[in-house]
Amino acid sequence: MPRSEFIVRVEWDDEAGVWYVSDSDLPGLVAEAETVDALREKVIARAPELAELNRHLIDWEPDEDIPVHLMVERLDRIRVPS
Template sequence: MAEQTGIHWDRLKRHDAGGGRNINGNVIVVKAARDQEAGVWFVESSDVPGLNLEADSLDALADQLPGAILDLLEAGGGLGDGDYDVPVELIAHASTRVRLSAA
């Protein structure tokens, strides 16, 4: 079933945080970036095809992830049998500049 969503569960990173392995051993990785001009954080890439979100803050983006990921997996038939947790790792990057002047 997971193949319908484009997610290859066997290729996702394995998660084991101090013995806290989840049932299926997978983690969904989401990479976020900051668009300085628009003033928003957005999903740059993820293990979930079609995950396109943006928000004013990184916290707001993180809050949107579980519902959006669940919706996409349900729509694509990518949910397995039973109830289990899959960790979502949000990796964010932003850049800025500092002006240096010769003294």
């Protein structure tokens, strides 16, 4: 199905100590970084080339802006004192 926007899901890898792309509407998008901002920069830098390579999947015209939604998820746990 053609896309006019991309959703990029980002999760925290506690063991590796990095944020990473866990799922994406943009085929081929793989990235990780120590901060969400650094990961966002990598995603934005790589997205145009990947969009071009996957043009057949995208409802998009050249030189048109495509929204990229970065969905960040991190699970933390707390303990409530008794």
